[in-house]
Amino acid sequence: xxxxxxxRWKHPAELVETKVPTPGPGQVLLKIxxxxxxxxxxxxxxWPEGQFPWPMPFTIGHExxxxxxxxxxxxxxVKQGDPVLVYGPWGCGMCHPCRLGRExxxxxxxxxxxxxxxxxxxxGMAEYMLVPSARLLVPLGNLDPVRAAPLSDAxxxxxxxxxxxxxxxxxxxxxxxxxxxxxxQMAIQLLKVTTGATVIAxxxxxxxxxxxxxxxxxxxVLSNAGAAEAVxxxxxxxxxxxFDMVGADATLALGAKILRPEGRLVIVGLAGxxxxxxxxxxxxxxxxxxxxxxxxxxxxxxxxxxxRRKLRLEVETFPLDQxxxxxxxxxxxxxxxxxVIVPGR
Ligand code: NAD
Ligand code: ZN
Ligand code: ZN
Numbered sequence: 001x002x003x004x005x006x007x008r009w010k011h012p013a014e015l016v017e018t019k020v021p022t023p024g025p026g027q028v029l030l031k032i033x034x035x036x037x038x039x040x041x042x043x044x045x046x047w048p049e050g051q052f053p054w055p056m057p058f059t060i061g062h063e064x065x066x067x068x069x070x071x072x073x074x075x076x077x078v079k080q081g082d083p084v085l086v087y088g089p090w091g092c093g094m095c096h097p098c099r100l101g102r103e104x105x106x107x108x109x110x111x112x113x114x115x116x117x118x119x120x121x122x123x124g125m126a127e128y129m130l131v132p133s134a135r136l137l138v139p140l141g142n143l144d145p146v147r148a149a150p151l152s153d154a155x156x157x158x159x160x161x162x163x164x165x166x167x168x169x170x171x172x173x174x175x176x177x178x179x180x181x182x183x184x185q186m187a188i189q190l191l192k193v194t195t196g197a198t199v200i201a202x203x204x205x206x207x208x209x210x211x212x213x214x215x216x217x218x219x220x221v222l223s224n225a226g227a228a229e230a231v232x233x234x235x236x237x238x239x240x241x242x243f244d245m246v247g248a249d250a251t252l253a254l255g256a257k258i259l260r261p262e263g264r265l266v267i268v269g270l271a272g273x274x275x276x277x278x279x280x281x282x283x284x285x286x287x288x289x290x291x292x293x294x295x296x297x298x299x300x301x302x303x304x305x306x307x308r309r310k311l312r313l314e315v316e317t318f319p320l321d322q323x324x325x326x327x328x329x330x331x332x333x334x335x336x337x338x339x340v341i342v343p344g345r
Contacts, residue, residue: 003059003126004323004341009049012324013041013060013125021122021130023072028131030084033145034317034340035124036063037326038153039181043270044119045327054113054120061341062088062116063153064124065145068137075134083140085152085303086124086131089293090116093133101296104160125323127343138299143306147313150182150338153293155302155311158187158243160294161266162194165241168264171196174235176258178202178223179245179269180212182338185314187243192216193310197241200234202227202254205333215312223250228257238283239263249273259283266291314338319345 003018023029041060044052064086068078078084091098091106098106106112114120117129131137140148162169169175175197177187184201185208191199192215200219201212209220219234221227231254232238238260244251247269255265256275262285275281277288305311316336318326320343329335 001127002320002343003122004061004320005057005059006044007057009052010046012045012327015321015324018059018126020128023070023130025073026075026133027072028068028075028078028134028137029070030064030066030086030129030131031069032064032066032124032127032129032343033083034065034147034149034315034342035061036150036152036154036182036315037323037330037335037339037341038063039330040270042327042331058120059122059124059126060118061123061125062118063149064088064117064129065140065149065152066124066129067145069128071134077134078137078139083143083145084137085140085145085148085299086117086129087136087138087296087299088116088118088152090114090132090136093135104293104295125320125341125343138296138303140303141307143303146317146340146342147315148303148306149340150186150313150315151302151306152299154182154338155186155190156294156299157268157291158183159190159302160298161243161268161291162187162190163298164289164291165264165266166195168240169195169197173197173240174200174237176200176202176231176235176239176242176255177217177245178242178251178255180208180217181245182335183268184208184245185211185215185337187245188212188215188217189311193305198235200231200239202231207336211336223254227254231258241266243268245269247271247273256282259286261285263287264289315340317342317345319343
């Protein structure tokens with residue numbers, strides 16, 4: 001089968017021929033319906049040799065949904081043809097966080113040798129994908145697996161970040177989302193659907209701001225030198241929670257400037273920026289947190305929201321042959337919502 005694989009450091013992923021895997025005991029082979037193109041894959045393609053955490057080659061694509069094709073010995077909870085979403089952060093399955101479904105925070109993450117399918121071992125940008133255990137699958141029921149694929153990362157990551165900040169997101173509170181791309185658009189929607197907060201979106205791209213409005217943002221602000229003042233004007237003060245979906249020096253500095261006392265600045269974007277943390281550098285009582293992906297129960301909640309038609313699942317689909325070009329477009333900011341690769345097309 002064809003697969004989009006990382007084969008060299010600091011190099012775009014390439015389409016190459018690989019073998020269809022055979023599921024061993026406890027494993028599940030999926031026929032991929034859709035695999036979302038995440039900006040994190042661009043970070044992987046940019047990482048230099050010394051810093052790249054895993055051996056190559058492997059197939060990318062960590063935002064996956066499909067149909068069960070074959071199950072290994074002992075698997076009884078899913079059967080051929082079932083539409084399922086893949087929970088992406090694969091932990092050891094045995095430690096305390098893993099037992100709570102918080103595999104994104106597995107105690108043994110460093111020892112496993114990969115973070116999940118598409119992140120160190122073969123992922124979903126191929127016709128088939130091997131999932132090591134049925135525990136990592138969430139049934140999709142009546143949802144279209146192509147449009148649902150982004151729920152597993154572009155949806156789950158902001159959902160987890162929002163849920164972890166829920167105590168602050170009361171009616172009357174203001175949430176700011178910096179970066180209204182794949183994750184940011186879902187963040188805006190999820191804030192509107194699950195909290196009472198007013199939502200302000202910030203982006204450097206006017207088109208993304210227009211899209212942000214269509215997803216329910218109460219106000220939008222262009223990311224430039226005057227952004228902090230503009231956010232404060234729109235918010236009628238400062239923000240209770242800032243979700244930084246970029247994570248660059250400039251966006252983190254903006255986040256710190258617009259945060260109110262006891263506010264929470266959540267770093268989701270992986271641009272690798274930093275901000276100074278000291279007693280005097282931040283508003284009194286402020287929190288700064290990183291937030292990584294999400295938990296299995298949260299993914300089930302998100303699927304439930306989507307099944308009840310509470311979410312707009314907007315994707316642009318492309319055949320596998322066009323995957324390299326899709327990543328080039330993502331880098332140039334030319335993907336409107338989330339791009340989903342559909343290998344069967
Ligand atoms: P994307 O390319 O779809 O969206 C990024 C958006 O940020 C774009 O709309 C772009 O215009 C905007 N942007 C860029 N620079 C900006 C600036 N200075 N100010 C305001 N907006 C700016 O990317 P995505 O797939 O949504 O991913 C966003 C980030 O989140 C990436 O860094 C990705 O690696 C990271 N990520 C993190 C996790 C996690 O678990 N923490 C999970 C998935 C993705
Ligand atoms: Zn991702
Ligand atoms: Zn674990």
